[in-house]
Amino acid sequence: MAMLVALLLASCSKQKGAALVPEDAMLVMRFDVTKLQEKCGIDGKNSEVKDWVKEQIKDMDVDKDLRKKLLTIVDDPTASGIDLTEPVYLYVSGNVKRGDFDGGLVGAMASESDLTSLLEAALEEAGDEFSLEEQDGVKYLEANGTVMVYNGDWFYLGSAGKDVDDLIEQLKERAGGNGSIVGNKAFEQMCSKDGVCQLMFQGAGLEELPDMDQVADMMPDGLELKDMAGVVDFILDEGEAVVTSELIAFSDEWQDYIDKASEAMKPIAKEQTKFVSDKALSCFVNIDPKELYTYIKQMAKVYGIDSESLAQIKDVCNRLDGTLSFDGYGISDNGPLFTVYVGTKDNGAYQMLKEAMAENDSTATDGDADKCLIPMDYDYDWDTGEITPSSWGELGYKNGQTYFSMDSDNAFSAPEKKYPTGEIKGTGIYLRFNFSCFKDYLDQVDGSAREVMEAVGKLFDYAETYYEDGGKSVFRITTKDKSKTPVEAIAKYVKKYLN
Numbered sequence: 001m002a003m004l005v006a007l008l009l010a011s012c013s014k015q016k017g018a019a020l021v022p023e024d025a026m027l028v029m030r031f032d033v034t035k036l037q038e039k040c041g042i043d044g045k046n047s048e049v050k051d052w053v054k055e056q057i058k059d060m061d062v063d064k065d066l067r068k069k070l071l072t073i074v075d076d077p078t079a080s081g082i083d084l085t086e087p088v089y090l091y092v093s094g095n096v097k098r099g100d101f102d103g104g105l106v107g108a109m110a111s112e113s114d115l116t117s118l119l120e121a122a123l124e125e126a127g128d129e130f131s132l133e134e135q136d137g138v139k140y141l142e143a144n145g146t147v148m149v150y151n152g153d154w155f156y157l158g159s160a161g162k163d164v165d166d167l168i169e170q171l172k173e174r175a176g177g178n179g180s181i182v183g184n185k186a187f188e189q190m191c192s193k194d195g196v197c198q199l200m201f202q203g204a205g206l207e208e209l210p211d212m213d214q215v216a217d218m219m220p221d222g223l224e225l226k227d228m229a230g231v232v233d234f235i236l237d238e239g240e241a242v243v244t245s246e247l248i249a250f251s252d253e254w255q256d257y258i259d260k261a262s263e264a265m266k267p268i269a270k271e272q273t274k275f276v277s278d279k280a281l282s283c284f285v286n287i288d289p290k291e292l293y294t295y296i297k298q299m300a301k302v303y304g305i306d307s308e309s310l311a312q313i314k315d316v317c318n319r320l321d322g323t324l325s326f327d328g329y330g331i332s333d334n335g336p337l338f339t340v341y342v343g344t345k346d347n348g349a350y351q352m353l354k355e356a357m358a359e360n361d362s363t364a365t366d367g368d369a370d371k372c373l374i375p376m377d378y379d380y381d382w383d384t385g386e387i388t389p390s391s392w393g394e395l396g397y398k399n400g401q402t403y404f405s406m407d408s409d410n411a412f413s414a415p416e417k418k419y420p421t422g423e424i425k426g427t428g429i430y431l432r433f434n435f436s437c438f439k440d441y442l443d444q445v446d447g448s449a450r451e452v453m454e455a456v457g458k459l460f461d462y463a464e465t466y467y468e469d470g471g472k473s474v475f476r477i478t479t480k481d482k483s484k485t486p487v488e489a490i491a492k493y494v495k496k497y498l499n
Contacts, residue, residue: 016153017089017107018191020174021181025093026205028187029197033077033084036196039236041488066121073118081115082155083108087191093205104158112139112152119148138168186229186248195235195242203228220257220298227251239482247471258471264291265428265467270421272325275341277415280437281328284430293317319348321400329410331441334377334391339405347397354395371396376406426466426474435460459489 021028057070069079077084086108094101109115119132119141130143140149147160149168154175161167174180181187190200203225206212216225227250235242249255266286276282293314300310323343330337342349347370354372375389394408405411424430438457442450463477479489 016109016175017086017155018187019177019180019182020104020106020154020156020171021089021091021187022093022174023179023181023184024202024205025091025181026202026208027092028181028190028200029090030087030190030193030200031090031197032087032195036236037077039196039485039487041485041491063121063125066125069118069121078110079114080118081109081111081113081150083110085110094208102159102161104156106154106156106158109150109153109155112150115150115155135165135168136172138172140164140168185250186231189246189248190231190233193231193233195233195244197234199232199234201230218299220295222253223257224251228254236485236487238485240476240478241486243475245473249471260291261471262427262469264288265426265469266322267427268424268430269323272323272341273419273421273424275339275412275414276325276327276419277329278417278419278432278434279327279329279415279440280434281326281338282419282432282434283324283326284424285322285324285428287322287428289317289320289322292320292322316349316352319344319346321345329415330437331444332406335406337406337410339403339407339410341401341403343400344397344402345400347402349402350395350397353402357395370398373408374404423464424466425464426468428467430464430466432462432464434462455493459493460486 053074054071057067057074060067060070062070073080082088084107088105088107090103090105092101092103116132116139123130123132123141130141132139132141134140138149138151140147142160142164145160146158147156147164147167149156149164149171154171156167156171170179186200186202190198207216207225212225219225229248229250230245231248232243232245235244247254247258249258264287266288268284268286272284272286276284296305296313296317297310299305305313321343323341325341326338327340328336328338344350350370357372357374372395373392374395375391376393377389377391378387379390380387392408394403394405394411396403396411398412403411423432435457438453442454445453459479459481461478461480463475465473465475467473477486479486481489484492
């Protein structure tokens, strides 16, 4: 029975701070402070960051008792009176268009007396300009339009609004469950995540932002912003940082839209990587072209695409097989070097592009019906005023691919090192950047730009982003040092650089 009571109390306490978030909040950020400290390397007795903070506090010109309290809090943040073993929440709510909005930081309390003691010590140091007040079992401190309100269960730090008494009454009502966001589908989804912090936004709140009418107009028929929300999770682990995002449907229409989008996303074919290197930037796409045209058709009314142009777009989509492969493999004096391959059923797309460019007299054939050269850079003769092409790109159709390459010798040539196809994740789209390419570009830059590029190349391994089923997308960045989180790796480098 004692264990059951303890579990119930622990479960309830997790909602004490969350309950203060209003149900109409447009943005909410959730911070797991304990996990954030752990992943950033600032917990434990041997933390260099803690040692540095302590040195700064020791040098502060403040009362001895206040300095002692602050030093204690560095080792044990909960000694401040705020329970940082539980999440804290930062929110924004209201109508931005009317200027009627507010925001605050809320969370659970560990000890009302400890926070009171800390605030009283700080007020004594500051003088008698401000004072700690109490009303109906709630303490508050107001200063310059900002107020801190707290009791034994929760705290609020944010805008005082027009009337502190009204604010306190609102907070007490939310704490009791009236007008609280607790129970909201997206909010509960956010709270179930395991990252160091999360972000949630509600479409209903975003509708009130300036210029959001244009976004609402872009919604496909049957979809409204108010019927969706989004959740983003920030994860820190040894050797990587990951950001996941997903859409949350509040209506059947939105759920159907998410499901159909997932159905349109196809696995990346191994064949797509055959002529792509992993030198710098690479991207692969495999999307059902029929669904692609359906989306473009929905957008046509928003962007004013006429029926003739829409018919041409439909013709192009009918020629596609849905695949695209991109290889950005270097930088030359004339700019980036890249090749792009688009899967097509015939050479019709190539012919359309060639004819469009021929109207500007900007192509040259080389005797091949399915290949032409496009000038990419020019030499200018200052004496005669004559302009002549100095470099050419190649546009063509071959083996079911309409392609363009900045270097004609690179098209359809297999790279020396095979692409790491086994690392491709998700469906529909996969994008990857290899930071090792920076070492090849160092001679092209100097000064601080070179130092930054060199540092980034040494710190990071690769970054990738891709789509997962269910309206989810993932961004990941990895570090060369797999024993530390990216934050720890960056902090170590910055400290070394400053020294």
